[in-house]
Amino acid sequence: MQDAPGKDDLPLEYVDMRDIGNGQITAMMSALQFQHKLFLREMKGKLLPARIPLDNVETVMDFICGPGSWCMDFCKQHPGRQVYGVDINQAIIDQARENAAHSAPKHLEFMVVDRRRPLPFPDGFFDLIHLQNGTILFTLDQWPEVMVELTRLLKPGGWLNLVDFEMGPASQPAVDRVLTFLAQILARMGRNITADGRAPLTGSTLGPRRMAQQSFTDIGYELYPVDLGGWNNPVGRAYLAWSVVRPEMIFYLAERTGISHREELEVLLAEMQRELRQIGFCGVGMLLSSFGRKPLAM
Amino acid sequence: MNYEGKNGPQYWQETAASEVARLFFGHPYMMESLGRLLPPAIDLSKVEKVLDIGCGKGEWARRLVKENPHIHVIGIDTSITLIQEASRLAMADGLNSTSFYQFGTAQALSFPDETFDVVHVHSLASFISTAMWSRILEEMIRVLKIGGWLNVVDFELGSTSSMAYNRLAVFGMAGVRALGGSIAPASPTQGVAARLYGFLVDAGMLDVTYTVHAVDFGVNSRPTTRAFLDDFVADMLGFKPFILQLGLTDEETFDTLLNQAREELYAPDSCGYAYLISAIGRKDA
Numbered sequence: 001m002q003d004a005p006g007k008d009d010l011p012l013e014y015v016d017m018r019d020i021g022n023g024q025i026t027a028m029m030s031a032l033q034f035q036h037k038l039f040l041r042e043m044k045g046k047l048l049p050a051r052i053p054l055d056n057v058e059t060v061m062d063f064i065c066g067p068g069s070w071c072m073d074f075c076k077q078h079p080g081r082q083v084y085g086v087d088i089n090q091a092i093i094d095q096a097r098e099n100a101a102h103s104a105p106k107h108l109e110f111m112v113v114d115r116r117r118p119l120p121f122p123d124g125f126f127d128l129i130h131l132q133n134g135t136i137l138f139t140l141d142q143w144p145e146v147m148v149e150l151t152r153l154l155k156p157g158g159w160l161n162l163v164d165f166e167m168g169p170a171s172q173p174a175v176d177r178v179l180t181f182l183a184q185i186l187a188r189m190g191r192n193i194t195a196d197g198r199a200p201l202t203g204s205t206l207g208p209r210r211m212a213q214q215s216f217t218d219i220g221y222e223l224y225p226v227d228l229g230g231w232n233n234p235v236g237r238a239y240l241a242w243s244v245v246r247p248e249m250i251f252y253l254a255e256r257t258g259i260s261h262r263e264e265l266e267v268l269l270a271e272m273q274r275e276l277r278q279i280g281f282c283g284v285g286m287l288l289s290s291f292g293r294k295p296l297a298m
Numbered sequence: 299m300n301y302e303g304k305n306g307p308q309y310w311q312e313t314a315a316s317e318v319a320r321l322f323f324g325h326p327y328m329m330e331s332l333g334r335l336l337p338p339a340i341d342l343s344k345v346e347k348v349l350d351i352g353c354g355k356g357e358w359a360r361r362l363v364k365e366n367p368h369i370h371v372i373g374i375d376t377s378i379t380l381i382q383e384a385s386r387l388a389m390a391d392g393l394n395s396t397s398f399y400q401f402g403t404a405q406a407l408s409f410p411d412e413t414f415d416v417v418h419v420h421s422l423a424s425f426i427s428t429a430m431w432s433r434i435l436e437e438m439i440r441v442l443k444i445g446g447w448l449n450v451v452d453f454e455l456g457s458t459s460s461m462a463y464n465r466l467a468v469f470g471m472a473g474v475r476a477l478g479g480s481i482a483p484a485s486p487t488q489g490v491a492a493r494l495y496g497f498l499v500d501a502g503m504l505d506v507t508y509t510v511h512a513v514d515f516g517v518n519s520r521p522t523t524r525a526f527l528d529d530f531v532a533d534m535l536g537f538k539p540f541i542l543q544l545g546l547t548d549e550e551t552f553d554t555l556l557n558q559a560r561e562e563l564y565a566p567d568s569c570g571y572a573y574l575i576s577a578i579g580r581k582d583a
Contacts, residue, residue: 168456169488171495194464205458205569208568212566219566225512230508280496280499282496282577286571
C-alpha cells in the first residue's frame, strides 16, 4: 500500500482512522477543527451538557484530543482548570501543540500516550474526562477495557462525557453506496453494531450502557441532530465529504479490508461529489453526548 | 388490531401497514419531538383551510384546531377504522371546524384546484411505492392555493442500544422493501425522509427548506417515552405475520428477539434515536 507506508503491519484493530495516507494528517486535523465548529453550532455553543456541573472541576482530560480544538475552547471558557490534551498519535499532538502556540493557554498540557498501555496518570486523577470521536477509534471488543481504564483515572464522583457523531440517512444514491462501503469497512474493523452491516453505525448509543456496566451514577444523554445538506449549508456538505467519507481513508481501508478497490471508489466518490453540489441534497446525522459519574464508593 | 388471514402485500400496503404507521406517527410523542405543529415559516394567522393527508386518528388536526380556532382542517386517510375514530374524537372534543373524510388514495384528491392554504402530510412515504410519489406530489400541489405551503414530514430510524431491536429493524426494513415502500433499494436506510426536500425542489416549489429533529427512544428522557415505546413494540407485533410470511425469520426467533428487545428498550441504560425530517415549500404562481 504505497499511500500508507509501514501501516500495513499494524493490526486492523489498532489502525488510527484519522491517520491514513501520506501527508494527510494536516488535512485531517483541519477537518477535525472544522468538525468542532460544526458540532458547536449544533450544540448551541455548549462544550458540555448542562447536567455536568463544573463547580468543583479542577483537573480535566480531553482524551483523543485531536488538533486540540475542544480543550483550547474549554481553557478559554473555564480558565484556572488544569487541562490535559491526550492523544495516541505523535503527529497529531505535534499539530495540537502548534495550534495552541498562538493562544498559549496557561494550564493546558498536551501528551502522547500508548493506547496499548495504561495511561500515565495515577488512579482518581481527573474530575472530568471528555472523549470525542472515541467510539469509532476503538473496536467493540476493546471498549470494556477502555471503560475500565477511564474509570480508574476518574476521581470518585468524577464525570465522563462521551461524544460521537453517527451518520444518518442521505438523499442521493452514490452517497448511499459510499456509506454502505463505509459500513462494511467498519464491520470488518469490529466497529459496526448493525445486524446486517449496511448502515455505518458504530455504537454511540452504547455509551449509557458502558457507563452502567462500570456502576456509574447520574447517567444520561443528549441528542443533537446534525444537518449536512440543504442549499444554505455548505459547512454540512463539506463535513460529509472531508471527514465522514474522507477519500484517502476510504481508499486505504476498503483495500485493506478487501471490501472494494481504489478504481471503483474513485468513480463513486466523484459521483458523490457531483451529488453534493446539487441544491436538493439532504443528509443528516446525530451527535450524541452520553455522560455519567463514577460512583463515590466502588 | 387483528390482521389474521389478511397477509397479502396489497392488504398490508393499503390497510394494515398504513394503520400501524398512522398510529405511530400520530403519537403525541412525535409531535413533541417536532416541537411544533407546523414550521415557523408558515404564518398561521393567515391560514384558513388545511388539508391533513394520512390524518390517522386526527391527533395533529385536533391540536391544530384547538390552538388555532379560526382554522378549518380536513383530514383524509385510507383507513375507514381510523377515520371513524377521528370523527368520534373530534366530536367528543366539540370541534366543529374539523371534518374528516375518507378517500381511497392520495393519488387522486377530490378537491378543486387551489383549495388549501396548507397541505400537511406525515408518514405517507413509508408505505407508498416509489412510482406513486410524483403523482401524489402533483396532486398535493394542485389543491394548494398559489403561495400556499406544502409540509411533508417523515421518519427514519437512527440507532438504538438494543441489539435485538437492531435485528428486528432489519426484518422491518426488508418488509418495507417488499411492499415497494423503499425509494432507494441500495440505501442503508429506508431513504425516503431524506428525499422529501429534493422532491419539493424538483417540483419547482419556492422557499424550500427542511429541518431535522431527533426522536429520543431512551427511557430516562421524557415521561411520554414509555407510552411511545409501548406503541413501538405493539407495531412490531403487528408486523409479525407479514415478516413471517416473507420468510425472513421463524416465529420462535422473532418472539425471542421481541422479548429481548422489549427488555433492552425498557432498561434504565437504554439509548436510541430516530430522525424526523420536515420539509416545506410554497406553491409558485
